[in-house]
Amino acid sequence: MTKKKIGILGASGYTGADAVRLLARHPNAEITALTANTHAGKTMSEVFPHFFMLDLPKLVEWEKVDWTRLDAVFCGLPHGTTQEIIAAVLKANPGIKILDMSADFRLRNKDSYAQWYGHEHRALELQDEAVYGLTELYREKVAAARLVACPGCYPTAVLLALVPLAKAKMIDVDDIVIDAKSGVTGAGRGLKQNTLFSEAGEGLSPYSIGSHRHSAEIEQEIGAAAGSAVTVNFTPHLIPMARGEFCTSYVKLNGATPDDLRAELEKAYADEPFVYVTKKGVLPQTQNVRGSNYVQIGVVADRIKNRAIVLSTLDNLVKGSAGQAIQNMNLMFGLPETTGLEQIALFP
Incomplete structure (x- = not known):
């Protein structure tokens, strides 16, 4: 197969950089355009020195890219700035494949988007066409899509752990x-006081308590699986490590046992290349998936009767962002889903 020509919007951010890292060794991809308006004119290695060995195009302003020459574009821009840019890209090249790693097309309900993101959606004609890109749940729709809204990192970890259980009414x-x-x-590369080393190091900080925007995605997809509206109690925390994510979900059982939950998850993911359910007594750990596209899920009986604890972990920049986007790109181009994504976790 001829290599697909790939562009990356927002290549100077962490998700954009991880897309570059993974796509640079993808056998069917050729990175031909990189945008970063604030760093336009620089080489990628000037912004991210660890790319010193790669021959990459210079960073340019997004308006200067000839989108008609590309087969696919990954979007790593912040929410709110993505909608109009993607609309412009699709107008220039209606046949291009879009892998959006922002939040702009994840919510199906336009009122929900306005509620959670503080402004009306600016590309409603595209919102209806966007496919929610949690690969394991929407594989066939992703394969046929033009615009895929890749999930947030928190929703990916939570939904892979809970959707099969909600669907089975367990x-x-x-x-x-x-x-x-x-x-x-997960907080992005922009300069923020709470992510400075001396602020974030040696501490654990909750944020957006009761109001984190990823709650909407989680509720949307668990609700779809359960067939009813759902409201979850979701609290995120910033932990002092560069990458990685761990979600602990406390659930009430509907006549099932923790072993039943584990068996249901094992059945759901028996043929999945990237989702692994741990054996009884084996606990998922962030270090087991760091730098990889893999997900670990475990189930533990709660000491409270009729309750269980479901554990899930992934790398927020890989399966939680760029890796999942590449997994979806593979599907959209009819490639083996695992292409370019079989890296083993970095340990220690």
Whole structure:
């Protein structure tokens, strides 16, 4: 197969950089355009020195890219800036494949988007066409899509752990408590006081308590699986490590046992290349998936009767962002889903 010509919008951010890292060794991809308006004119290695060995195009302003020459574009821009740019890209090249790693097309309900993101959606004609890109749940739709809205890192970890259980009616979807922790890269590369080393190091900080925007995605997809509206208790925390994510979900059982939950998850992911359910007594750990596209899920009996604890972990920049986007790109181009994504976790 001829290599697909790939562009990356927002290549100077962490998700854009990880897309570069993975695509640079993808056998069917050729990176031909990189944008970063604030760093336009620089080489990628000037912005990210660890790319010193790669022959990459210089960073340019997005308006200067000839989108008609590309087969696919990955978007790593912040929410709110993505909609109009993607609309312009699709107008220039209606046949291009879009892998959006921002939040701009994840919510199906336009009113929900306005509620959670503080402004009306600016590309409603595209919102209806966007496919929610949680690969394991929407594989066939992703394969046929032009625009894929790749999920957030928290929703990916939580939904892979809970959607099969909600669909099987094994848990009470009205009683879900999620304690989530993410590495500092989840906050982006922009300068913020709370992500400075001396502020984030040697501490653990909750944020957006009761109001984190990823709650909307989690509720949307668990609700779809359960067939009813759902509200979850979701609290994220910033943990002092660069990458990685761990979600602990506390659930009430509907006549099932923790072993039943584990068996259901094992059945759901038996043929999945990247999702692994740990054996009884084996606990998922962030270090087991760091730098990889893999997900670990475990189930533990709670000491409280009729409750269980479901654990899930992934790398927020890989399966939680760029890796999942590449997994979806592979599907969209009819490539083996695992192409370019079989890196083993970096340990220690």
